Amino acid sequence: MIDRSYIDPRGQRFAAWITSAVLAGVLLTHSATLLAVQAVVFALGATGRSPYAALWKRIPKSPPSELEDKRPPQFAQGVGLAFAVVGTIGYATSVTTLGTVATAAALAAAFLNAAFGFCLGCEIYLLAKRTTNKGVTA
Amino acid sequence: MSCQEGWKGWAVASVQGGMWVLLGVLTVTAVAGVVWRTRQGRMRLVELGETLIPTLTELGEAPGERATLLQFSSAFCAPCRATRRILAEVAAAVPGVRHVELDAESNLDVVRRLNILKTPTTLVLDAQGRVTQRAAGQPRKEHILAALAKAVG
Structure with missing residues (x-):
């Protein structure tokens, strides 16, 4: 049986708001360092150790009305990591357009998640599986 | 133009350029989000x-x-x-x-x-x-x- 741990979905949205703010800051400053820090945060989040979510846990609040599977947000953090790494390389090597495009894509996903509850894994995971597993089925 | 002014000008232009990109991304994303949400589960x-x-x-x-x-x-x-x-x-x-x-x-x-x-x-x-x-x-x-x-x- 797969290990299914559950998390407070509000904490995940909270983390997405902070991520959006940080990425907005990156777009304004073109800072490779700031984006590299966010990349580390994405890497931690992808393995279930998001510092933003940890911050949420320290805020006094009512218990969550429902819990969510932790795997979808972890998947999204992994995708965010890929974009943040590409963006950091872009800004660090003065290919600002690459940095901006990658950061803008990550910001769009984070902002959609924060403001609308958008689930990246729902939209792209199956599409990716459909494309990569072509011809495997009989 | 002094070197310092050149730096300042670059920084201002850079932030302003980034500002327009940021506003653009947020606007497009907000519209996409509204469309996405109305289509959800229909x-x-x-x-x-x-x-x-x-x-x-x-x-x-x-x-x-x-x-x-x-x-x-x-x-x-x-x-x-x-x-x-x-x-x-x-x-x-x-x-x-x-x-x-x-x-x-x-x-x-x-x-x-x-x-x-x-x-x-x-x-x-x-x-x-x-x-x-x-x-x-x-x-x-x-x-x-x-x-x-x-x-x-």
């Missing part, structure tokens, strides 16, 4: 096709007597869990209706044949196992009930 009428009863049987699942709520889920899908709860509730409340949940990833041939693009996707099958309506995203209970009424009607 039931669409589908032209009646082949029966899915043999497919279900092959997968070891029995169809409902009057209708089947066929849900496709995946591991990285947050609303799949809520969708499962809603569909199970409806199936328990409406006699002759069965809820069947399939893992999309391990049934890719069925997924391709039915053109399932994302999870959760819910198909409402009639008594003959034909798809009557479908919804991508978490469907609302009243929409499922309305689709069922049509399917068994």
Whole structure:
């Protein structure tokens, strides 16, 4: 049986708001360092150790009305990591357009998640599986 | 122009350039978000096709007597869990209706044949196992009930 741990979905949205703010800051400053820090945060989040979510846990609040599977947000953090790494390389090597495009894509996903509850894994995971597993089925 | 002024000018232009990009991204994303949310879980009428009863049987699942709520889920899908709860509730409340949940990833041939693009996707099958309506995203209970009424009607 797969290990299914559950998390407070509000904490995940909270983390997405902070991520959006940080990425907005990156777009304004073109800072490779700031984006590299966010990349580390994405890497931690992808393995279930998001510092933003940890911050949420320290805020006094009512218990969550429902819990969510932790795997979808972890998947999204992994995708965010890929974009943040590409963006950091872009800004660090003065290919600002690459940095901006990658950061803008990550910001769009984070902002959609924060403001609308958008689930990246729902939209792209199956599409990716459909494309990569072509011809495997009989 | 002194070197310092040059730096200042560069910094200001850079921030201003970034500001327009930021505003653009936020505007486009907000519009996309509103469109995305209104489309979430909306039931669409589908032209009646082949029966899915043999497919279900092959997968070891029995169809409902009057209708089947066929849900496709995946591991990285947050609303799949809520969708499962809603569909199970409806199936328990409406006699002759069965809820069947399939893992999309391990049934890719069925997924391709039915053109399932994302999870959760819910198909409402009639008594003959034909798809009557479908919804991508978490469907609302009243929409499922309305689709069922049509399917068994």
